[in-house]
Amino acid sequence: MPGWLEVLTVAVFGLCVGSFLNVCAYRLPLQQSIVHPRSRCTTCGRTLSWFDNLPVISWAAQSGRCRTCKQPISWMYPAVEIVTAAIFVVTYLTYGPTLLTVVRLVFACALIVLFVTDLQHKILPNVITLPGIVIGFICSAFLPPGWMSSLIGLVIGGGFLLAIAEAYYRLRGQEGLGMGDVKLLAMIGAFLGWKLVLLTLVFASFTGSLAGGLLIASGRGGMKYQLPFGTFLAVGAVLAATWGDPIADWYFGFYQ
Ligand SMILES: [Zn+2]
Numbered sequence: 001m002p003g004w005l006e007v008l009t010v011a012v013f014g015l016c017v018g019s020f021l022n023v024c025a026y027r028l029p030l031q032q033s034i035v036h037p038r039s040r041c042t043t044c045g046r047t048l049s050w051f052d053n054l055p056v057i058s059w060a061a062q063s064g065r066c067r068t069c070k071q072p073i074s075w076m077y078p079a080v081e082i083v084t085a086a087i088f089v090v091t092y093l094t095y096g097p098t099l100l101t102v103v104r105l106v107f108a109c110a111l112i113v114l115f116v117t118d119l120q121h122k123i124l125p126n127v128i129t130l131p132g133i134v135i136g137f138i139c140s141a142f143l144p145p146g147w148m149s150s151l152i153g154l155v156i157g158g159g160f161l162l163a164i165a166e167a168y169y170r171l172r173g174q175e176g177l178g179m180g181d182v183k184l185l186a187m188i189g190a191f192l193g194w195k196l197v198l199l200t201l202v203f204a205s206f207t208g209s210l211a212g213g214l215l216i217a218s219g220r221g222g223m224k225y226q227l228p229f230g231t232f233l234a235v236g237a238v239l240a241a242t243w244g245d246p247i248a249d250w251y252f253g254f255y256q
Contacts (some may be wrong), residue, residue, distance in 0.1 A: 002093070011085045016053035018084030019069050021109055022077050025116035029123045044069035050129045055081040076116065084112055090242055101137045104241055107132075107191045111234040114184060118230035123182030129187050145193025153189025153197040160201070181230050187238045195248040196240040204229070204236030227256030 024034050026042070038166030039048045046068045052058050059078045066073060087108045095101040111131050117123045133154060161182045170175035189197035212227055 014085030014088030015081050019055045021112050022080050027112045028125045029117050031122040041066040043071040078210050100143050115234035118228040123226050124184050124230045125211035127182035132187035133190045149193030150190050153194040154186050157189030157197040158186030159183050186231050189229050193244045196244040198235040199244045200240040204232040208232040
């Protein structure tokens with residue numbers, strides 16, 4: 001078991017990375033640079049100083065408002081930072097100080113950004129998914145799940161959704177799934193292999209149905225309200241990457 005200081009360091013590092021992922025999720029859909037200029041208040045445009053930029057702490061200290069214009073700052077920012085830190089800690093506790101942890105954290109960062117951009121803009125930027133497919137495949141060549149499982153995962157992940165998208169389009173005459181979802185699931189397959197990409201689909205459908213049911217029950221979304229599927233694929237992939245291996249072993253062992 002790693003000591004508490006080690007875990008705390010990973011958590012703080014996760015908070016800081018989460019802060020950067022917020023910048024990426026905000027700027028990528030607007031096609032802005034993620035390194036320049038420095039962070040600004042999205043309402044009044046004032047450049048933020050270092051003490052406005054402390055993950056979670058600045059937001060809490062300012063009661064979720066900009067110090068200058070007093071406009072509210074979305075709770076999504078600290079939420080993304082906390083979730084990133086939590087995923088970093090759980091991944092570290094699961095895989096320890098290994099190269100696989102590093103790869104899984106890079107993968108998780110991509111998923112967090114895609115979760116936010118799909119939720120807020122219904123966009124899954126190609127600048128993340130396409131390099132993600134390549135990086136996932138290369139890393140899997142010398143780490144679990146191995147190149148063969150990765151390649152099959154990539155092809156069935158992307159191919160499965162492509163077939164559904166095509167069928168839906170022919171039946172309904174409108175697009176139900178975007179190509180962004182197809183590329184995202186191909187990326188997930190490349191990183192996690194074929195077993196876990198199937199489990200991702202199960203988790204995504206389950207959390208998607210749950211969220212859809214809750215929305216309808218709360219009267220906030222009708223049957224026609226379209227939930228961004230990529231958001232749930234990202235959630236499903238994080239779950240599968242963290243807890244998927246024992247479940248997949250049990251499930252596929254069961255049917256052999
Ligand atoms: Zn402001």
